[in-house]
Amino acid sequence: MTTRVAAIDCGTNSIRLLVADLPGESAGPQAPLVDLTRRMEIVRLGQGVDRTGRLAPEAIERTRVALASYAADIEKLGAERVRMCATSASRDAANAADFTEMVQRTLGVAPEVVTGDEEARLSFTGAVRGLPADAKAPFLVVDIGGGSTEFVVGDRAAGVRAAISVDIGCVRMTERHLPGDPPTPGQVTAAQADVAAAVDRALAVVPGREAATLVGLAGSVTTVVALAQGLREYDPERIHHARVSYEAVAQVTADLLSQTREQRLANPVMHPGRADVIGAGALVLRVIMERAGMPSVVASEHDILDGIAWSLAT
Template identity: 90%
Template sequence: MTTRVAAIDCGTNSIRLLVADLPDPGAGPEVPLTDVTRRMEIVRLGQGVDRTGRLAPEAIERTRVALASYAADIEKLGAERVRMCATSASRDASNAGDFRAMVEQTLGVAPEVVTGDEEARLSFTGAVRGLPADAEPPFLVVDIGGGSTEFVVGTREGGVTAAVSMDIGCVRMTERHLHGDPPGLDEIAAAQADIALAVDRALDVVPGRQAATLIGLAGSVTTVVAIAQGLREYDPERIHHARVAYEQVAQVTADLLGRTREQRLAIPVMHPGRADVIGAGALVLRVIMERAGMPSVVASEHDILDGIAWSLR
């Protein structure tokens, strides 16, 4: 017996939908869920939140349009249970009530504005299920979002040991520091210092320096890995569980930060909505690897969205 569920992850930069069939509750942890559909739209809900403390009306409207399309898919595909989690942008906004009302009217269920700790735990669940057997624990899972980055340490058997969320997402760091096109060396240095301070604080809370395997989640990581692999088109199957060395991440980061937005758009695997913030996202990944002493990162296409789906079991 399977259960069809719908999970929605609404972050600072993107909103994503997963409709999936969950296996019988008696199935073991190695049994994966079965995708029915996955969708992603860049809506930039967190536009200007770091500066104004409010969600912009046009950002809420972009999100509403995407959510209405998702609601139609959920009804058509017959999902029995629906859960929507809203993360960093709607945690920070003073007008979060406007966003909540829009979601309830459009989707028919209220969004759950999850805490950073819950966000981290959902990300860990999504990432660790289905990992190759030779992936050495303990794992440091990092989910680099638009407004925040979650750090989680744990094992498959024991679950989460420690988790923390830091406000160093790719949108937030771009808006705060990287204003040039391409950004200047002083801007990059300021962003790097800001990120390093937050990463060190995170690694004081979670024992990430003692982890054996770094697992990177979300679009910044998967895009960097796709570029490092030299892919001519975005291929989730080749990206999922690919391992990339620190030296490759550093090279891709330097290249991205040295390009203009138009030059980044010309990269075959680049999503148009990510081109203006990918430099900051790559920089967050590079600094995490440096501060945690990680020689490589394993990319995962499964993340908080999958964790939300598993929570409906």
């Protein structure tokens, strides 16, 4: 028998909902989730956290509005189990209790402020379970979020071998280094140096250079892949499991970092809430590929959100 579950991933930049049916045990270990709805809203919960150490009241309110809508969908679809994971922004904030109280009041369950390691493992589960059978292991899975990036190495049989979370998300890097519109060469150089140092620290813990396949997760990666493919609209089916070369990623990154926000917004695949931070997200991806020696990246539309849903199977 299937089990209907609701998963919510609340990150630094966006909040996402998945309501899905989990397959029964008789369906086998590779049976997929059956999606009922996937939603995403850019709420920028982590607005200013890197500078102030606190969640802004207006950011908490934007998140509340989105969460109330999600709660209505969950009730309408009759999910039996609900899990909400809150990531980097709410880990860092001094006033995290205000956020927790809002979620409990709006959703009826408390958010789980997962550790970086748990975040990484959920991302790995969501990404790897659906990879094509011919994708070569071991896998280096990178989840580029708003406040942090998770690095995980593992394979299908043994699962996660090593994982680490580092504070180089697209929102954090934009606020810290890239205020220009477009950013100046000096700003880009400073951001690149910061990202490279963090990536090297991560790869000293996680053996990403030994991986055979790089899998990239979250909106920065999927947007870069959509741009590299020249899509005229955002098409998850064409992006999911698409493989893009390092050279294509480097070109997209250079283009984004040379454009104004208005120029980036003019691209039909660009979500309006991502236009001001996508340059930093692309830069993080490019530097990871450089430092790990990866000639290409496989994009996945399945990520921590799917991992949260799968975690409700037990």
